[in-house]
Amino acid sequence: MPIKLIQNSANVFSNLPGIHRVLLVSISIITFGIAFLNPNQDSSIHLIDRFDLFSAEESIPSMALSPDSEFYDVLPFYPEEIEGESVQPTDQTKFEHIIQSGDTLSSVLNQYGVDISEIAKLTKSNKDLAKLQIGQTLSWELNEEGDLNTLTWAVSKRETRTYALEDGKFTEVKDIIQGEWSDHLITGELTASLSESAKLIGLSKKEVSAITRALSWQFNTNKLKKGDKIVAVFSRESLNGKIEQSQLLGVRVQSGGKDYYALKAENGKFYNEEGYAPSQGFLRTPTNKAFKVSSHFNPRRLNPVTKRIAPHNGVDYAMPIGTPLLAVGDGTVIAAKRDGAAGNYITIKHNSQYTTRYMHLKSIHVKPGEKVKRGQKIGLSGNTGRSTGPHLHYEIWINGKAVNPLKANLPRTESMSSSEKKEFEAYIEPVLKQLTF
Incomplete structure (x- = not known):
C-alpha cells in the first residue's frame, strides 16, 4: 500500500503545473526542516499526516492556483525564467x-x-x-x-x-522653434454658406473667423450664399509639414454684384481698398443736435408709470415730436415695429458686438433686413407706447449687455492723412493685386 501511495503521489506530482510543483516542494522542505529541528517530536506522524493530505487524487484539484490567487504573491520571481526577456540596468540620473x-x-x-x-x-x-x-x-x-x-x-x-x-x-x-512663413492665395465660389464651403475652398475655421472679423463693419459674412465669390491672401506658418498658424493679409468678397474689401495695414488694422475703415466710428448721439437728458441709465430706476423698481437700460432725451433720428453706425435693421411699452421702435445690429435701440418713435423709415449707414435718417421721434411725454429712449448693447450710452466705449472713426494714405496704398499693393477672380 505505501508503494502504491508513493506511485500515485508521484504521478499526480508529475502532472501538476510547474508553479504547483514548486509550491509542494517548498512545503516538503519546510516540513522536513521542522522535523530535524524538533527531534523530540514524533515527526513521522506529522509527515504521514501531511502526505495523507495528498493521498487521494480527488483532493489535488483543491490545491490548484488560479492566475488571481494570492499564493502568487509569496512565490519567488525570477525574471530570467521569462523567455526572451531580460532585466536591463536603468540610468538612475x-x-x-x-x-x-x-x-x-x-x-x-x-x-x-x-x-x-x-x-x-x-x-x-x-x-x-x-x-x-x-x-x-x-x-x-x-x-x-x-x-x-x-x-x-x-x-x-x-x-x-x-x-x-x-x-x-x-x-x-x-x-x-520657428516655422516657415509663406503667402497663400485662397479663391473660390461658394457652394453654400462661407462656413459650409470653407473646407472645400481651403480655409480653416480660424481663417473663416479672421475674414468675418475683418469684414464685420461693412459686410455680414453670414449672408454669403451659393454663387458668391471670395478671394483671400493668408500668410501661413508651416512647422514639420503642418500649418500651425495664419494671418489674414487681405480679402475680397463679391456678393449681390458688389465688392467688399478688407486689407491689413502696417498698423495691423483693416481698411477697404480706399484706405477707409467704413464703419469703425459711431456717432455719440442719434441726433444732429444735442438734447437734454431727461432720464439717465439706471439698473434700478423707479418707473414713473408703473411705480416699480425696474432697470432703465438706456437714456431718455427730451425732444420735440418729429425730430429726425439717425443710425449711429453702419448696420442691419433687425426690428422695426410697434410694441405696447416701447411704442414704435427700431433695433439695429452693427456687428457681432454692438446693437442699438430707438423707442417711442412717431414714425419708422426703415424695415427689417435693410442695411443702414452711419448718419442715415431712420425715423422721427415721438411719444408712442408707455411714455410720460415726447422723448427718445436710446439704448446701446455691447456683447449682449446694456451699457450707459453716455459712457460707452464706442468705436472711433480713423481717417488717414494724404501721406498716410500713400504709405497705405504702397503697403497693400502686392496683396491687392492678388485679389482677383
Missing part, C-alpha cells in the same frame, strides 16, 4: 514624466526622490511651472549627489524651457 490629471511639479519630482527644498528653489523664481498642462512632458537629470541638476519642460511642440542649476539657483532658457 535621468527621468521623464508625462503630465497626468492632478499632477503638479512638486508631486511629480518628489515621487522620484527629488527633495522638496530643491523643488522650492526651482519654483521660487520660475512661477510658470505652476501652469503644467496634461500631456506636456517633463524630463530632468540629477547630479552625482542625487540633487536636481536640470529640468526640461516641453511646453508645446514648438516651445521648450530648460532650467539649469547655476551658482545655487535655476536659470531659465527658452527654445522656440
Whole structure:
C-alpha cells in the first residue's frame, strides 16, 4: 500500500503545473526542516499526516492556483525564467514624466526622490511651472549627489524651457522653434454658406473667423450664399509639414454684384481698398443736435408709470415730436415695429458686438433686413407706447449687455492723412493685386 501511495503521489506530482510543483516542494522542505529541528517530536506522524493530505487524487484539484490567487504573491520571481526577456540596468540620473490629471511639479519630482527644498528653489523664481498642462512632458537629470541638476519642460511642440542649476539657483532658457512663413492665395465660389464651403475652398475655421472679423463693419459674412465669390491672401506658418498658424493679409468678397474689401495695414488694422475703415466710428448721439437728458441709465430706476423698481437700460432725451433720428453706425435693421411699452421702435445690429435701440418713435423709415449707414435718417421721434411725454429712449448693447450710452466705449472713426494714405496704398499693393477672380 505505501508503494502504491508513493506511485500515485508521484504521478499526480508529475502532472501538476510547474508553479504547483514548486509550491509542494517548498512545503516538503519546510516540513522536513521542522522535523530535524524538533527531534523530540514524533515527526513521522506529522509527515504521514501531511502526505495523507495528498493521498487521494480527488483532493489535488483543491490545491490548484488560479492566475488571481494570492499564493502568487509569496512565490519567488525570477525574471530570467521569462523567455526572451531580460532585466536591463536603468540610468538612475535621468527621468521623464508625462503630465497626468492632478499632477503638479512638486508631486511629480518628489515621487522620484527629488527633495522638496530643491523643488522650492526651482519654483521660487520660475512661477510658470505652476501652469503644467496634461500631456506636456517633463524630463530632468540629477547630479552625482542625487540633487536636481536640470529640468526640461516641453511646453508645446514648438516651445521648450530648460532650467539649469547655476551658482545655487535655476536659470531659465527658452527654445522656440520657428516655422516657415509663406503667402497663400485662397479663391473660390461658394457652394453654400462661407462656413459650409470653407473646407472645400481651403480655409480653416480660424481663417473663416479672421475674414468675418475683418469684414464685420461693412459686410455680414453670414449672408454669403451659393454663387458668391471670395478671394483671400493668408500668410501661413508651416512647422514639420503642418500649418500651425495664419494671418489674414487681405480679402475680397463679391456678393449681390458688389465688392467688399478688407486689407491689413502696417498698423495691423483693416481698411477697404480706399484706405477707409467704413464703419469703425459711431456717432455719440442719434441726433444732429444735442438734447437734454431727461432720464439717465439706471439698473434700478423707479418707473414713473408703473411705480416699480425696474432697470432703465438706456437714456431718455427730451425732444420735440418729429425730430429726425439717425443710425449711429453702419448696420442691419433687425426690428422695426410697434410694441405696447416701447411704442414704435427700431433695433439695429452693427456687428457681432454692438446693437442699438430707438423707442417711442412717431414714425419708422426703415424695415427689417435693410442695411443702414452711419448718419442715415431712420425715423422721427415721438411719444408712442408707455411714455410720460415726447422723448427718445436710446439704448446701446455691447456683447449682449446694456451699457450707459453716455459712457460707452464706442468705436472711433480713423481717417488717414494724404501721406498716410500713400504709405497705405504702397503697403497693400502686392496683396491687392492678388485679389482677383
